[in-house]
Amino acid sequence: MTDKRIATPFRTSSLSSSTDRQECGKVAGTRDGGRAVRDSERPAYGATYRSPTAGAAFRTAMKADDSR
Template sequence: MKHQEIVTAFKKASASQSAGQDCVEVAQTADGGRAVRDSKNPAGGLQFYAPAGWVAFIDGVKAGAFSG
């Protein structure tokens, strides 16, 4: 099994679905990382994040590291 094999369906954040906004979509990869794509252009390519990188990103979001 390749580490970049996508093993779940892509999902948008519930906040973007209820607001009708375009957003990124995220799916889990076989190694526990994540694949990310643009919901407006799902065939436009993917970005892959290793498990540790994804955890660091989520921790940063929760800590407010990316808020303006």
């Protein structure tokens, strides 16, 4: 069973590379060990959820992206 409730406060993602912080994401942990991701400029739009497995794959892919 998954539990997508937010378990930690949203924080600016360490993977956000914008120096003016206009294009940054916020990340929070969920109770099932996954991640919730939202746009820092539009928090009212809600968040997308990643399962623990998908969250780990997402982080790995973002860290490997050297085009930024």
